Amino acid sequence: MTHHVVPVRIYLLVFTALILLTALTVVVSFYDLGGGRLHYANAVVALTIAVTKATLVVLFFMHLRYGSHQTWVFVGAGVFWLLILVGLIMADYLSRPWLPAAPWLG
Amino acid sequence: MAETVESPLQHHFASAEQQYEASNLGMWAFLVTEIMFFGGLFAGFIVYVSFYAEGFAEGSKHLDIALGTVNTLVLLGSSLTMAMAVRSAQRGRRNPLLLFLGLTLALGLVFLGIKSVEYSHKFHQHLVPGAGFHFDSPVAQNVQLFFSFYFAMTGMHALHMVVGAGLLTWLMVGAARERFSAEYYTPVEVTGLYWHFVDIVWIFLFPTLYLVARHQ
Numbered sequence: 001m002t003h004h005v006v007p008v009r010i011y012l013l014v015f016t017a018l019i020l021l022t023a024l025t026v027v028v029s030f031y032d033l034g035g036g037r038l039h040y041a042n043a044v045v046a047l048t049i050a051v052t053k054a055t056l057v058v059l060f061f062m063h064l065r066y067g068s069h070q071t072w073v074f075v076g077a078g079v080f081w082l083l084i085l086v087g088l089i090m091a092d093y094l095s096r097p098w099l100p101a102a103p104w105l106g
Numbered sequence: 107m108a109e110t111v112e113s114p115l116q117h118h119f120a121s122a123e124q125q126y127e128a129s130n131l132g133m134w135a136f137l138v139t140e141i142m143f144f145g146g147l148f149a150g151f152i153v154y155v156s157f158y159a160e161g162f163a164e165g166s167k168h169l170d171i172a173l174g175t176v177n178t179l180v181l182l183g184s185s186l187t188m189a190m191a192v193r194s195a196q197r198g199r200r201n202p203l204l205l206f207l208g209l210t211l212a213l214g215l216v217f218l219g220i221k222s223v224e225y226s227h228k229f230h231q232h233l234v235p236g237a238g239f240h241f242d243s244p245v246a247q248n249v250q251l252f253f254s255f256y257f258a259m260t261g262m263h264a265l266h267m268v269v270g271a272g273l274l275t276w277l278m279v280g281a282a283r284e285r286f287s288a289e290y291y292t293p294v295e296v297t298g299l300y301w302h303f304v305d306i307v308w309i310f311l312f313p314t315l316y317l318v319a320r321h322q
Contacts, residue, residue, distance in 0.1 A: 003126075005196050006189075015186040022178050026171070029317035039159075042321050046313035054306045061189045061302045068127065071134055078138035082145045089149050093156065 004066040014060045018053055025049040114290040126292050133296040137303045144307050147262065151255050151314065161248020163319030164241075165256070168233060170224055174316040177220050178308065184213035185305045192298040195281075198288030203281045207294075210301065211274040214267055221264055228253070256315055263311060266304045273297045 025046055034041030059065040064075060119125035155162045191206035232240040235254045243249060277297055280286060286294055 003196060005193060008190070008193070011186060011189050011193070015182065018182045018185075019179065022175065022182065025313055025317060026175050029313070029320040032321040043318055046317055050310050050313050053309045057185060057302050057306055057309070061185050061305075062299055068131075070127075070131055074131065074134045074138055078141040081138075082141055085142070085145050086149050086152060089153060090156070093153050 004063070006060065006063070006066075010060060014056050017056055021049050021053050114292075122289065126295075129292045129296055130299075133299045137299065140303060140307075144259075144262070147255070147259050148310065148314070151259070154251060154255070155318070158245065158248035158251065161243070161245035162252045163322050164243055164245065165233075165249040165252030166315060166317075166319040167322075168231070169256070169316045170227065171316055171320070173220055173224050174312055177217050178312050180213050180217050180220070181305050181308050184210045184217070185302055187213065188298050188301045191277075192291070192294055195286050195291035195294040196288060198286075198291075200281060200284065200286075203286065203294070204278060207274055207278045207281060211271055211278070214271050214274065214301075218264060218267055218271075221260065225257075228257075259311055259315065263304065263307050266307070270297075270301050270304055273300065 028045055028049075029042060032042070033045055058075065064071060115122050115125060119128065187206045187209040191203055191210060194202035194206055228234055229238075232238055233253050235250050235257065239246075239250050239253070241249045274297065277294055280293065
């Protein structure tokens, strides 16, 4: 049985990138990137860095880059369903008008 | 009488390669269900942070960013040693395998130790949801909700770490008994997948809980 043995150099490069991205996300979080107007700018940047880090881990540490097509389909399905979960929930909550509570409910 | 060595190839698989592929894909399938499990927690968090941004920001600022950052680095380091453990197993090197499994376990325990220090701080600061919760703010109720999410999400993550630590211990026993070789190291590989997944959950938990409101 022969599987792809990833060179140590690649693991160390990925690890270094993960450390640098962690430092970046911590430093950046102290600055208001939206200039007081775009209140979600920081969240977008933090999420982008997190997705990048997760992608590095999945591709190299979890060997997806060298994985079978079925594995790619499974991972893709997982991400796709997660987007449905969060996307449809937020589409509902953000578009739903909130009626004031009836007076007898306090 | 010599002990009979049980072949790792089970009779319902055609080949070792097929068995490996099946185990690997099985672990990925499990991890997809885990994505949905943690995804539900994250989806709940996103809904409430969009409702109660102010209270959640106040709560987030009471988390210890230094300990959170150190823990992130510890967990990333444990992922590196786990990847190196799998690599050692692939090459059939027993002693490096034991070393890297041991390092991964040690880093995992350091993470849990730091997490428990953070938890005890929260207890002393009366930030644990329930009768003892106390927070001076007009949005204290929403801060309490933030800490409910904090403890549910990091607690579930820590529980996964404990399970992972158990799996690593089991792997170390197996490695010491020469159960793994370059031909058969599936348990090391799939435990590695699980460990990296738990790392990824933290990669998202850290900015979500600790960083989201630092700039305010």
